[in-house]
Amino acid sequence: MASLPRLRAEDPTIRRRHLLALPEDVGPDEVEVLAISRFAQARWEDGELPQPRGIMGPMTAALGIRAVGSSVAPARALRLARLSTLTGPYRVEADDAVSLGLPATSTLAYVLACPRERGEKPYPGGDRDGLKRAFPEGMPIREEERVLQWLVAAARRLGGSVRTGEHGTVLTPDVDSAIDLTVLSDSWLEPDEALAVVQSVLPRARLSEPTGTWTGPQPGVGRDAGGRPGWVAEAGGRGLSAALEQHGVEDEAERQRLLDEAAAYDELMIAVPPVPEAYGVLVDLGHDGTLSVEAGAETTLPPLMRTLPWTANGVVAYRVHWEPPFIEELEAERPSFEHRVARSRAAPLVQSVARAVHGAIGGEIADEADFLVDPEDV
Structure with missing residues (x-):
C-alpha cells in the first residue's frame, strides 16, 4: 500500500x-x-x-x-x-x-x-x-x-x-463547546406528547406558555362615547367606528354587522384556539442554566437530507438547546471554569433528551454545525 x-x-x-x-x-x-x-x-x-x-x-x-x-x-x-x-x-x-x-x-x-x-x-x-x-x-x-x-x-x-x-x-476548537442537538423528523408531536417524552428523562420539564391569557374585549367595548357601535380607540386613535366611516361604511346596520363578525371571530379563537405551529418545553437546571426543546417547521435541511423521500412533505425540527446562566459565555473561545463545569453536566442531559425524542419519532439527529450524528453515538 x-x-x-x-x-x-x-x-x-x-x-x-x-x-x-x-x-x-x-x-x-x-x-x-x-x-x-x-x-x-x-x-x-x-x-x-x-x-x-x-x-x-x-x-x-x-x-x-x-x-x-x-x-x-x-x-x-x-x-x-x-x-x-x-x-x-x-x-x-x-x-x-x-x-x-x-x-x-x-x-x-x-x-x-x-x-x-x-x-x-x-x-x-x-x-x-x-x-x-x-x-x-x-x-x-x-x-x-x-x-x-x-x-x-x-x-x-x-x-x-x-x-x-x-x-x-x-x-483548536473545543469538541465540547457545541452540545446542542436537533432531531429532524417528518412526525409532529403535540405539545403534551413532547412534554411526556421530555419528562421521561427530566420529570421537572414543563411547557413554555405565556404568563397571561386573552379573554376577549373588556366589558363595554363595542360602543363609542355616544353609545353607537364602535370600538375603544387606542391612544391617539379614532376608534373602529370612525375608521369604518372613513372607508365609506356609513350605514349603522352594516357597521354593527362587521363589529358582530369581529366579536364572533374573537369568541371562536378563544373557544377553539388554532393548532400551534411551534412550541417549547423548558427544564430548569438550577445553577446549570436551562434546557429547552423547541419544535417547529424546518425549511433549511443539510444537503445530505434534501433528497430523502421522507423529507419531501416537510420536516419538523426539535432543537434541544442548553442555555447557561451567563449566555455570553456560549460564544467565548475560552469560557470560565464554572461554565465548563455546568456544560459538562448539561451535555449528557441534552443527549438523553435528543435520544428520547428520536426514539419516539425517528428521523435524523444533527449537531450545531448541521452534521448528522449516528443515534447510537448520542
Whole structure:
C-alpha cells in the first residue's frame, strides 16, 4: 500500500494556506461526509489538481504532484465550492507539526485552496471559533468565510485543528463547546406528547406558555362615547367606528354587522384556539442554566437530507438547546471554569433528551454545525 505524501513545513506555499490538521484515525471518507453535509456539490476530483483564481502562491510538489510510478500516493482534491478545494491527506511528521505550531496529535493534514476575500475588522464580542483572533485586520467574507467556518466546524467534530495562512494562527476548537442537538423528523408531536417524552428523562420539564391569557374585549367595548357601535380607540386613535366611516361604511346596520363578525371571530379563537405551529418545553437546571426543546417547521435541511423521500412533505425540527446562566459565555473561545463545569453536566442531559425524542419519532439527529450524528453515538 502506498504511503501518504509528506506535508513539508519549509514549503512557503504551505505556510500561506489554511490547513486542517487531524489525528491519525480520521479517514478521508469522514472528511468527505462532513463536506457533503455543508456543500451540496462537494466531490473528489481526479486528475491534475486545479488552481482556483485568487490563490496565493504557485502549485508545488508539496501539494500532491508526484512522478508516475512513485510509491507515494498522490493527494486528492475535494471540491468544496466553485473556487475552493481541500487537498490531502498528507502525512505530518513531528518536526513539521512543531514548526507549524500544530498540536502533537496532528499526524494528518489537508490543505485548503480558496480565494482571499476580506472585509471589515472584527467587531467586539464573542469569538468561540477564534476567527476574530486569527484575522484582526479584516474578517474573511463570502466564499473564504464559508469554507473557513466549515473547516473550524470539521476540526471540532473530528478533534483536529485549523492553521490559518497569513499569521499562522492555530485554532483548536473545543469538541465540547457545541452540545446542542436537533432531531429532524417528518412526525409532529403535540405539545403534551413532547412534554411526556421530555419528562421521561427530566420529570421537572414543563411547557413554555405565556404568563397571561386573552379573554376577549373588556366589558363595554363595542360602543363609542355616544353609545353607537364602535370600538375603544387606542391612544391617539379614532376608534373602529370612525375608521369604518372613513372607508365609506356609513350605514349603522352594516357597521354593527362587521363589529358582530369581529366579536364572533374573537369568541371562536378563544373557544377553539388554532393548532400551534411551534412550541417549547423548558427544564430548569438550577445553577446549570436551562434546557429547552423547541419544535417547529424546518425549511433549511443539510444537503445530505434534501433528497430523502421522507423529507419531501416537510420536516419538523426539535432543537434541544442548553442555555447557561451567563449566555455570553456560549460564544467565548475560552469560557470560565464554572461554565465548563455546568456544560459538562448539561451535555449528557441534552443527549438523553435528543435520544428520547428520536426514539419516539425517528428521523435524523444533527449537531450545531448541521452534521448528522449516528443515534447510537448520542
